[in-house]
Amino acid sequence: MNDEPCATTGLTEQILKIRAEQLARIRLSRETRGDFITVVEFRIAQEIYAIELTHIRTIHPLKDLTYIPGAPSFIKGIFNLRGEIISVVDLKHFFNLPDQKPGHAHQVIILSSKDMEFGILSDAIFGVREINTDDIRDSLPALAGIRQEYLKGVTGSGIAVLDDEKLLNDQKMIIFL
Amino acid sequence: MNPEDIQRQLQDAFRIEAEERIASMFNNLTELEKCTDPDDRSRMLEIVFREAHSLKGAARSVNILPVEAVCQEMEGLFTLLKNGKVYFSAELFDTLHHAVGLVEKYIASPVTDQVSVEKAIQALTQTLLDFKAQSASPEHALEPVSIKAHENTNQDSTAPLKNLPELPDFKQSKPVKRHAEPAIADFTKPAPAPQAQALSRSHHAETIRISTAKLDALLLKAEEMITLKQTLSQHQGEIKETLQTIKHWKKISEKSKKEMRELHHLAKSHPKLERFIQLHELNHAQIEETDARMSGLSKSVEHSSRSLGAMVDELLEEMKKTSLLPFSTLFSLVPRMIRDISKGSGKEIELEMTGGDVEIDKRILEGLKDSLIHLIRNAVDHGIETPEIRTRCRKSPWGTIRLSVVQPESNKVEIELSDDGHGIDIAALKQKATATGCISSRIAAGLTDAEALSLIWLSGISTSPMITEISGRGLGMAIVQEHVENLNGLISISTDSGRGTAFKIELPVSLATFRGMIVSAGGHQYILPITHVEHTLRIHPDDIKTVGNKSIIPIDGQAVSLVYLSDILGLPQTSATAMQGNRPERITLPAAVLGGGDKRIACIVDHIANEQDVLVKSLGKQLRRIPNISGATILGDGKVVPILNVNEIIASSAGKSIPAIMSQTIETLKHKVKKSVLIVEDSFTSRTLLKNILEASGYHIITAIDGEDGYSQLLTQPFDAVVSDVEMPKMNGFELTRKIREHETLAAMPVVLVTSLDSREDKEKGMDAGANAYIVKSSFDQSNLLEVLERLI
Incomplete structure (x- = not known):
């Protein structure tokens, strides 16, 4: 964005000024309304999830998933991310949700930390947005079950916010058979 | 960088340097002790002196005072030895060995444990001082002068050392404060020291230290180029295909152009036709141009692909060389180790090592180290007898351990470790195996010697009645085998009672790439490392024999157990056999004979494809260990294929030898083509249940997940019946x-509906639709379904 050519310096200044104002406004609202987190919103089957950007390495279209025999059912397989092999997790299976109509996963969200890395299957990515942490509430009883412990909560609009740290540090995610 | 960082870096550097110097000191001391040739002695003495001196300086620069102190004393002692003021004696060597050992221990131990080592070092420093004090007495100091160094027939280790001449430049470079010494210049032969120094100086100019992490990262990048090379050659193939299509298109266009020409006379009266002909000509010209351009492109891509391929190969070859280390780095550990182990036992051991210059991937060398140490310890501890016993057996009193490394092929290294001890007592081995419950005594009695010998690889078996700290616990050999196999190597053993034992280890020179064979099983592709594939074959069902509930097949006169790869991997069986149509006499099963150590199995696969270079990649951070799979690779088309761990496959095949049911299936296969049944069921559990029941009864099963899927399956291949939810x-x-x-054509197909809808209405609905049978799940037991099917087909 910053290196896009501008016709005149006047215009550049104007754009910068507008941006500065916008940024200032966000800063202001942060101060008044608690913290914001930046998340990616995506869909798995019929449900909408959000996950913080912090640990997302990249989002990659899914093709050619290789099945790994002997791995737990929530491991959908491995795929080639620019010469590197990444394992892919189906959260539906991991959360033990009732087998819904099979989705058509097209995207993989790759979560990465120092000791752990895997991709999450997603049917569709909606984009990046900011969520006010004040807006995240404890999850509804309807979302009870295994999944609950991997959620930071649910937003007012019903988006389940995943706990990325918990997912990355969970012992169950390490496959050592 | 802050001072702490600098300090840490310095310490790391020191540790690396110290390790090398310590190893060199150990080796040269061991050699020195054995050596009788005065020239060799003075050369080696010079080396240890120099190492002690350099280590002292290095220790001082990182402020490790105890090491500095002990090196200082050693250095002083070496100087006295050089000048012939102190004698060599067994006691002296022990002390020196001990001193170097302590230095090593001090450096390796964490800061908290260093205090105790420090005390030991202090005590030792005193002993070293005592040795030096001896030189004070004049009769000791004078004696060496009177003995001519040429009298070296005397093998006694107290043989004095020839005095080193003092060359001026040497004196200058000597940084030690000189002890008062008489000018002894009887031998004026030039000392080898300055030469060695010059040599090592030029050596330093040509080498630099690079952290292995950096080198590994580079190697990895170079290895990834292989994928690029494969991708490019794939693209090249696609371009060629496209070119073929275009050429074909051009031919058609040319043909129609001729026909068009015949229409020319009509064109005059039909302006539209003329326009059409013009268009066609334009079109043809375009095609010709495209053809020419594609031909050119194809050629240049082919050219680029070829040169890139060659460049990648060369780059990788060179990169691999950078990570190769000579075996001598491993050999350097051996003399001292043998000395340490044999010391307490009174055994005399001669060590012969050859092939130290053979180079191998340092990762393999590292992985091999522990195993080799273990085997050598075994040889010293269990193999070689004491001098008394050896003399009684009319052998030389000293035992010999031979370690030889050869490189018979460019990517293969063979290591042979042998001893001339008493060999392995096979009867004792069998007895031990029965005692620990590994095998029954009945089986033990039937084993050939070679088979019995392979028991040694089982854990929990050791023939040594005595458990020492280093061996006799029986775990070792199993671990050794595992380590070697993890390096894609093979280990075998041979023994000759009373004459000794020999281990042979075969290893690839480099770890990263190997030849792999692509096979498919259960509809997926897998890679088998070629080193573990003895050969491939097509098995005719008539050749399969059943023993107990195991299926075996004779290969080279040996009964080899037969398994389906898909069974071992827990995959559904897409039996290629039944798909081969209605010619049972022509059905053969493709199989690979896999060998790991002494065991081998025949593995039936769906299909055997080509062989290629395979670059091993890990399965990522999440999949730390998956049974039967050792890693994965990326093929030229970007597809990821798992690499199978053959040793684990063989191990897990033990419980998976095609059971009676399966062999029945094969039995049926021998006489008639399996009936093919389509199971249509949306629930995974019910689908698997039905499939298992029917497969166990010898049907060939294809499954579909719903009616639509089922119907399309029916249209694509022949079935004998349909069982549907x-x-x-x-x-x-x-x-x-x-x-x-x-x-x-499908109208006559027998259809069995299996459902939980138990109403009369539903039943009638089913019959109306034309089902041949209607089985209610609640009353469902397998005999019912099997009976119905039997009747219908």
Whole structure:
């Protein structure tokens, strides 16, 4: 964005000024309304999830998933991310949700930390947005079950916010058979 | 960088340097002790002196005072030895060995444990001082002068050392404060020291230290180029295909151009036709141009692909060389180790090592180290007898351990470790194996010697009655085998009672790439490392024999157990056999004979494809260990294929030898073609259940997940019957039955509906749709279904 050519310096200044104002406004609202987190919103089957950007390495279209025999059912397989092999997790299976109509996963969200890395299957990515942490509430009883412990909560609009740290540090995610 | 960082870096550097110097000191001390040739002695003495001196300086620069102190004393002692003021004696060597050992221990131990080592070092420093004090007495100091160094027939280790001449430049470079010494210049032969120094100086100019992490990262990048090379050659193939299509297109266009010409006379009266002909000509010109351009492109891509391929190969070859280390780095550990182990036992051991210059991937060398140490310890501890016993057996009193490394092929290294000890007592081994319950005594009695010898690889077996700290616990050999196999190597053993034992280890020179064979099983591709594939074959069902509930097949006169790869991997069986149509006499099963150590199995696969270079990649951070799979690779088309761990496959095949049911299946296969049944069921559990029941009864099963899927399967391949659920998404069982009945060729297909809908109404609905049988799940037991099918087909 910053290196896009501008016709005149006047215009550049104007754009910068507008941006500065916008940024200032966000800063202001942060101060008044608690913290914001930046998340990616995506869909798995019929449900909408959000996950913080912090640990997302990249989002990659899914093709050619290789099945790994002997791995737990929530491991959908491995795929080639620019010469590197990444394992892919189906959260539906991991959360033990009732087998819904099979989705058509097209995207993989790759979560990465120092000791752990895997991709999450997603049917569709909606984009990046900011969520006010004040807006995240404890999850509804309807979302009870295994999944609950991997959620930071649910937003007012019903988006389940995943706990990325918990997912990355969970012992169950390490496959050592 | 802050001072702490600098300090840490310095310490790391020191540790690396110290390790090398310590190893060199150990080796040269060991050699020195054995050596009688005065020239060699003075050369080696010079080396240890120099190492002690350099280590002292290095220790001082990182402020490790105890090491500095002990090196200082050693250095002083070496100087006295050089000048012939102190004698060599066994006691002296022990002390020196001990001193170097302590230094090593001090450096390796964490800061908290260093205090105790420090005390030991202090005590030792005193002993070293005592040795030096001896030189004070004049009779000691004078004696060496009177003995001529040429009298070296005397093998006694107290043989004095020839005095080193003092060359001026040497004196200058000597940084030690000189002890008062008489000018002894009897031998004026030039000392080898300055030469060695010059040599090492030029050596330093040509080498630099690079952290292994950096080198590994580079190697990895170079290895990834292989994928690029494969991708490019794939693209090249695609371009060629496209070119073929274009050429074909051009031919068609040329043909029609001729025909067009015949229409020319008509064109005059039909302006539209003329316009059409013009268009066609334009079109043809375009095609010709495209053809020419594609031909050019194809050629240049082919050219680029070839040169890139060559460049990648060369780059990788060179990169691999950078990570190769000579075996001598491992050999350097051996003399001292043998000395340490044999010391307490009174055994005398001669060590012969050859092939130290053979180079191998340092990762392999590292992985091999522990195993080799273990084997050598075994040889010293269990193999070689004491001098008394050896003399009684009319052998030389000293035992010999031979370690030889050869490189018979460019990517293969063979290591042989042998001893001339008493060999392995096979009877004792059998007894031990029965005692620990590994095998029954009945089986033990039937084992050939070679088979019995392979028991040594089982954990928990050791023939040594005595458990020492280093061996006799019986775990070692199993671990050794595992380590070697993890390096894609093979280990075998041979023994000759009373004459000794020999281990042979075969290893690839480099770890990263190997030849792999692509096979498919259960509809997926896998890679088998070629080193573990003895050969491939097609098995004729008539050759399969059943022993107990195991299927075996004779290969080179040996009964080899037969398994399906898909069974071992827990995959559904897409039996390629049944797909081969209605010619049972022509059915053969493709199989690979896999060998790991002494065991081998024949593994039936769906298909055996080509061989290629395979670059091993890990399965990522999440999949730390998956049974039967050691890693994965990326093929030229970007597809990821798992690499199988053959040793684990063989191990897990033990419980998976095609059971009686399966061999029945094969039995049926021998006489008739399996009946093919399509199971249409949306629930995974029910689908698997049905599939297992029917497969166990010898049917060939294809499954579909709903009516629509089922119907399309029916259209693509022949079936003998359909077993379908009723309630399914997309197309239910009733609709499916109706569609089958409406189809002209499928109409006569027997259809069995299996459902939980137990109402009379549903039953009638089923019959209306044209089902041959209607089985209610609640009353469902397998005999019912099997009976119905038997009747219908």
